[in-house]
Amino acid sequence: MPGPDGMAVVLFDSVQAAIQAEHAARAEGIAAKLIPVPRHLSTDCGMALRIPRSEELQVRALLERLGIAYRAVRAL
Amino acid sequence: MIYLDNAASGWPKPPEILEAMAHFMREVGANPGRSGHRLAVEAARIVYGTREALATLLGISDPLRIVFGANATEALNLALIGLLRRGDHVITSSMEHNSVVRPLRALLRRGVELSVVHCTPQGLLNPREIEAVIRPNTRLIALIHASNVIGTLLPIAEVGRIARRYGLLFLVDAAQTAGAVPIDVEADAIDLLAFTGHKALMGPQGTGGLYIGPRVALDELEPILRGGTGSHSESEEQPGFLPDRYESGTLNGVGLAGLGAGVRYLLEAGVQRVREHELGLTRRLLDGLARIPRVIVYGTKKAEQQVATVSFNVEGMEPSEVGLRLDEEHSILCRVGLHCSPGAHRTIGTFPEGTVRWSLGYLNTVAEVDAALAALASLVESTPE
Structure with missing residues (x-):
């Protein structure tokens, strides 16, 4: 379900993969931003990539095309 | 002062x-990699930028296949000790540095089998001799890319093709070549590439790493260190993915920031241009040394077959005496002795006395080479045979 602000987060195993994804997404003009993983989504201490919910499909396709592994996409 | 010890550590560094x-x-x-606040994100971005620059430089398609550590020695230990098990056979050359030889000696005591292929006294390796010692249990070929003693380049692309043909993994020690010689891990069929940051890559000491190619099964490459990675913190098991599986503990963020700047400097200059400059200096050095009486030069004496590292001796003088007098009387800094490579010195016939080694870098100049040659000529002239 879309969150109130229409944002989603992409969760990654590796912080360096999150950085790689941010870099790739921004190069495609997607307003992606790294944030700490929200507590309700994970107990992890890592980072997540916040993206507009409307860009989820585009981001998923981009990550798959570049072979960047991600764990899940969750609504904020 | 003339600094000719770049094979030990590159200096000075570009601003x-x-x-x-x-x-x-x-x-x-x-x-970098812990917390999620803006400075932690920025630190992680800087580390990623260094990975990306190195990937561009070395022909690596996925930057996350580079794992960082303190130096090439750590990377070589990870590759050798992480990969080889009792009953495995490994092939190496007689020109290797102790960073490969000593882990292999320790592995021999754990039941790993070893074949050492002998190079010529000029440091040349015949790839067919590698092929001739392959056994059914051969797992890995481990080779130095260029000798740290005499600079001779080994034929890694040919050996890489042999490794692929026999289904073996190929580990290259690029401590002396990454940044100085064009390297493409895919074209050269390299599965594991160990590099150091502080030599030709222009970075600071305390940086280095290992490229881990897609033919290496991560569950067969055991980490040497385990610990905090900033990922999967809920689990007490080491993560299985790159780069975290092999990057436990806080990285050398400041060092990797410097290394990234060093690699970007090289990308801007172009490694081919670096290579051409160093070839010119090496030719001039070899020509000049050949004209000084009583100087014996080791290696192929052909610049295009080596990196900018030249070893020599002066008849009637100990290497240590030459080195001390070059430093004290002429302010020329170099390294003498065995250069952590007793096997290489045995191969070229200079064990145990060693050699005087002049190792040049991209920032050395023709004028420095000429001044060093003039200093050596005057030193030789002033010393009775």
Whole structure:
């Protein structure tokens, strides 16, 4: 379900993969931003990539095309 | 002062490297890969930028296949000790540095089998001799890319093709070549590439790493260190993915900031241009040394077959005496002795006395080479045979 602000987060195993994804997404003009993983989504201490919910499909396709592994996409 | 010890540590560094490190210390400083605040994110971005620059330089398609550590020695230990098990056979050359030889000696005591292929006294390796010692249990070929003693380049692309043909993994020690000679891990069929940051890559000491190619099964490459990675913190087991599986503990963020600046400096200059400059210096050095009486030069004496590292001796003088007098009387800094490579010195016939080694870098100049040659000529002339 879309969150109130229409944002989603992409969760990654590796912080360096999150950085790689941010870099790739921004190069495609997607307003992606790294944030700490929200507590309700994970107990992890890592980072997540916040993206507009409307860009989820585009981001998923981009990550798959570049072979960047991600764990899940969750609504904020 | 003339610094001719770049094979031990590259110096001086271009100002961009110092600026990147000062920026990290002053403005960033946080832990790359821990926390999620802006400075931690910025630190992680800087580390990723270094990975990306190295990937571009070395022909690596996925930057996350580079894992960082303190130096090439650590990377070589990870590759050798992480991969080889009792009953495995490994092939190496007689020109290797102790960073390969000593882990292999320790592995021999754990039941790993070893074949050492002998190089010529000029340091040349015949790839067919590698092929001739392959056994059914051969797992890995481990080769130095260029000798740290005499600079001779080994034929890694040919050996890489042999490794692929027999389904073996191929580990290259690029401590002396990454940044000085074009390297393409895919074209050269390299599965594991160990590099150091502080030599030709222009970075600071305390940086280095290992490229881990897609033919290496991660569950067969055991980490040497285990610990905090900033990922999967709920689990007490080491993560299985790259780069975290092999990067436990806080990375050398400031060092990697400097290394990234060093690699970007090289990408801008172009490694081919670096190579051409060093070839010119090496030719001039070899020509000049050949004209000084009583100087014996080791290696192929052909610049195009080596990196900018030249070993020599002066008849009637100990290497240590030559080195001390070059430093004290002429302010020329170089390294004498065995250069952590007793096997290489045995191969070229200079064990145990060693050699005088002059190792040049991209920032050395023709004028420095000429001045060093003139100093050596006057030193030889003033010393009775």
